[in-house]
Amino acid sequence: MTRSPLLERLAGIIAPALEPLSVQLWGIEFASAGPRMVVRIYIDAEGGVSIASCAKVSRSLGAVFDAEDALPGAYVLEVSSPGLERRFFSAAQMAAFVGQVVDVRLHDPQDGRRHLRGALAAVSGDEISIDEAGKVTSVAFGRLKSAHLVHEFPDTGIKA
Structure with missing residues (x-):
């Protein structure tokens, strides 16, 4: 699986932003929803990921993305755990x-x-x-x- 320059740039922004939140970046994927890009961020943590931790990460990354002007145009940010049937990114x-x-x-x-x-x-x-x-x-x-x-x-x- 190849990684795009945008994916590499986002991973470089996201991983350090997650450290203080006690979660790790599991993976990133893109999709589209009409004219908007959907950015899916998968996080993992020892002991699992809660809805509250996903919400906290979403708020934090939204602010980081806006400050860094990380994404071109309109986007939808989704944050979740990798789940039971987790996708592998490496x-x-x-x-x-x-x-x-x-x-x-x-x-x-x-x-x-x-x-x-x-x-x-x-x-x-x-x-x-x-x-x-x-x-x-x-x-x-x-x-x-x-x-x-x-x-x-x-x-x-x-x-x-």
Whole structure:
């Protein structure tokens, strides 16, 4: 996944602004809502992220963005936790989730496939390995279109 100059600039502004709020930047993504750009900021913290911490970060970053004139034109700022099925923005983020199920989409096919889903077997530098029922596929993180954790609900034994 490549990073745009705007994304790099925002990350450089956001990360230091979050330090006093006891949260870390997990990732940034852009979308559009009509004529406005939507800027989604994902934050994480030890012990999780609350609605109150998202609101506090939103207020703080709104002021920082305005002071730095960080974004061109009108924008909508959204702040949230990465959630149970968190999207990964770097291979390093994935290392803590080795052994868990991930869903990966590739920009270009590898071995005729663009979609991988299986247990994250390893992370080595910028390369990840996914075990799909015994078949391990390794791919460079830069080739990924998207990657996210797949939350598996525990079996409660209750039949529907």
